[in-house]
Amino acid sequence: MANLEHSVKVETDRPCMPDFCICCGAPATDSYRPESPGRMKGMPQPDEPLAYPYCAACKVHLRAAQDRKTANLVAINFAIWGVGLPLAVGLPLVSLVVGPTIGGLMYVRNRRSNLQTTDECSTEGVAARVSWLRKHTYEFSFTRKETAEAFVELNRDSLTDR
Numbered sequence: 669m670a671n672l673e674h675s676v677k678v679e680t681d682r683p684c685m686p687d688f689c690i691c692c693g694a695p696a697t698d699s700y701r702p703e704s705p706g707r708m709k710g711m712p713q714p715d716e717p718l719a720y721p722y723c724a725a726c727k728v729h730l731r732a733a734q735d736r737k738t739a740n741l742v743a744i745n746f747a748i749w750g751v752g753l754p755l756a757v758g759l760p761l762v763s764l765v766v767g768p769t770i771g772g773l774m775y776v777r778n779r780r781s782n783l784q785t786t787d788e789c790s791t792e793g794v795a796a797r798v799s800w801l802r803k804h805t806y807e808f809s810f811t812r813k814e815t816a817e818a819f820v821e822l823n824r825d826s827l828t829d830r
């Protein structure tokens with residue numbers, strides 16, 4: 669799990685993002701839109717969806733990390749159904765090991781896949797997380813200290829510790 673230890677709370681619907689990659693600090697040439705934080709029904713959505721600045725290289729490993737997460741879920745499901753299905757249809761006991769074995773192999777292969785992070789990268793996966801606290805109050809968590817510092821600088825007027 670990525671270490672999202674640098675948290676900043678802001679009270680705004682338009683948080684400013686730095687113009688460099690939030691993962692490694694290289695000039696941002698791309699962006700990544702996270703899923704919007706959950707809101708209670710009836711609450712207004714932000715005018716503009718959030719987008720995190722990313723460099724092209726980091727967008728690649730971010731995608732790969734997310735794909736790997738999905739692939740691991742598939743592997744785990746395979747392991748579970750590999751046990752449940754033969755039992756349900758009354759196949760011989762030996763078939764019980766097939767599903768988990770395949771699931772396990774898939775999991776190991778996923779773990780080994782190269783995510784192509786650089787030494788500058790602060791995480792393999794997404795380098796920021798946002799949680800919605802109140803109507804216009806968000807808490808941003810960053811893996812990279814410099815990103816959090818730049819974010820504080822850019823959003824100084826909206827900072828809140830309430």
Ligand SMILES: [Zn+2]
Binds near residue numbers: 692693723727
């Ligand atoms: Zn980057």
Ligand SMILES: [Zn+2]
Binds near residue numbers: 725726729786789
């Ligand atoms: Zn990166």
